[in-house]
Amino acid sequence: MRNILHSVMIASACLALTGTGCTVKGTINQITDTTSNVTGTTSGAAWWNEDGQIKPDFKATAFVTFNQANLIQDLAAGRGEYLGSMGRLLGIPADRQTAFYSAAQSNYSQVADQTPAGLLSFLRKTSKSFMQ
Numbered sequence: 001m002r003n004i005l006h007s008v009m010i011a012s013a014c015l016a017l018t019g020t021g022c023t024v025k026g027t028i029n030q031i032t033d034t035t036s037n038v039t040g041t042t043s044g045a046a047w048w049n050e051d052g053q054i055k056p057d058f059k060a061t062a063f064v065t066f067n068q069a070n071l072i073q074d075l076a077a078g079r080g081e082y083l084g085s086m087g088r089l090l091g092i093p094a095d096r097q098t099a100f101y102s103a104a105q106s107n108y109s110q111v112a113d114q115t116p117a118g119l120l121s122f123l124r125k126t127s128k129s130f131m132q
Helices: 001-014 024-042 056-077 081-089 093-107 116-130
Strands: none
Touching: 001 093, 024 093, 056 116, 081 093, 093 116
């Protein structure tokens, strides 16, 4: 609704300024193109498939983003349900998860103040040696 009002206001201003070369059609097209570009890149649509499920490539990213504080607590402790879930999302076999927890805990000081992207990068790097 806000975008429609904004479009109408700009179109009205263009009509009032007839000598400027501003056209209603041109202005509305510019607004809708910009709005489409913004919503297409910020809505998270790239994360979801047509069934509304998170795409496999983004599951770990979403998990870290939404559970960062709990995940950091588990990293400090070297165990916990969030760290276990992260290990499964990264594809670490069950028999190697305990070793992954220890490796991640030993480097906890590197990630205590990280962004979600930095934390995920650290976890992916740490997990590589525990993959089959």
